[in-house]
Amino acid sequence: MVLNLNPNIKDPDGFYDELLGAHSGLSKDESDAFNARLILILANHVGDRAILRAALNAAK
Structure with missing residues (x-):
């Protein structure tokens, strides 16, 4: 298996919002x-x- 560095997340902006929300507070x-x-x-x-x-x- 090879590391996939291509875009692979459905709704990446939505995930990013969730990630930021998880850091809230x-x-x-x-x-x-x-x-x-x-x-x-x-x-x-x-x-x-x-x-x-x-x-x-x-x-790196």
């Missing part, structure tokens, strides 16, 4: 912790170490 520390939890949850869902490694490299 959080302090910087709380927001950072939320992001860390979200990353770990999504990484667990993906599960494939090669894909996760490719994502880490792409994010």
